[in-house]
Amino acid sequence: MEPLPRWADMVLTPLISVLLAFAISALVILAIGENPWEALKVMVAGALGSSYGWGFTLYYATNFVFTGLAVSVAYHAGLFNIGGEGQAVLGGLGVALACLFIPWPHWSLALIGAGAAGALFGAAWALIPAILQARRGSHIVITTIMFNFIAAALLNHMLVNVLRPTGSMDPATRAFPPATHLPTLSQMAAGLGLDWGRHTPANVSLFVAVLACVLVWLLIWRTRLGYEIRAFGKSEPAALYAGISPTRITVLAMLISGGLAGLMAVNNVMGEAERLVLNAVEGAGFIGIAVALMGRNHPLGVALAALLFGFLYQGGGTLALFTQIPRELITVIQALVILFTGALDNMVRMPLARLFALHRKRGA
DSSP: OOOOOHHIIIIIHHHHHHHHHHHHHHHHHHHTTOOHHHHHHHHHHHHHSSHHHHHHHHHHHHHHHHHHHHHHHHHHTTOOOOOHHHHHHHHHHHHHHHHHHSOOSSHHHHHHHHHHHHHHHHHHHHHHHHHIIIIIOOOHHHHHHHHHHHHHHHHHHIIIIISSOTTOOSSBOOOOOGGGOOOBHHHHHHHTTOOOOSOOSOBTHHHHHHHHHHHHHHHHHHSHHHHHHHHHHHOHHHHHHTTOOHHHHHHHHHHHHHHHHHHTHIIIIIIIISSOBTTOSTTHHHHHHHHHHHTTTOHHHHHHHHHHHHHHHHHHHHHHHHSSSOTHHHHHHHHHHHIIIIITHHHHHHHHHHHHHHHHHHHO
């Protein structure tokens, strides 16, 4: 079967998959006695119809960009890192320690320092599975998913027994100092004389996520290391023949992947909660897998897929609030999107490939 054109693979295939997922979701909504068109209008209005909705959509999308990029970098090296959840948890711990115990004079310096700490902790949590894969042949999928549980247990211990303020019953750290608070989009808009509207958690880390997309693109497609990562991911024997070290590439790719997942904490821990709480990640590490798959592991695709899932999260909350449709249905829609863009990808890709092949033959 001839390959699809690049634009069709990157845009058309995911778009058709999403439309199929939405079509089946509409049938489910009809089955429970609700109007799918009205449900869609409520979701769009809640997620995109106001600056308030956009703020939450962009906040969720920022989380998913970091975790989606984490999955995509590892994927280019032929590694399936599903430990983004645990790496983001440890990234939150690194951000919290940097914010609580270093006297930052300004939020900009705190952002750089705490972001570096979050990336370092996330990378460190990915290092052990990387070494086990490279040196012992332990499968990266098994080790990374197990490390998610270890990370959750470690965070629980730290919040309950080490970082919880005296007298508090809440498993969380104390509030971060004001100097570490990141400006929100509404505050930045006000500084420019614009009215963003009601306060939302979207903050300056959105621009860090955009910068991360650019840097990952430069790394993977414009550097020697990126070439080695892609070569190793395509064919390990060919990479070995070319003198590329499997151990080096496995470790480096996982360090970068874990660092990106850990960097997510600048948004949800430092930017939104302004303290470290027990369930700060809220499944964003696993959503990142779907985001990377849907975005074809390209930074632009990851950004667009992250926006879609941000829309589903915010629009789904609005849908559950203002209609009789249960919140669990949004999980169903997300699952259908993941199903069609991941497991059933060839169901869309193969007919499209035949159509393009037929078109080329007729044009010849």
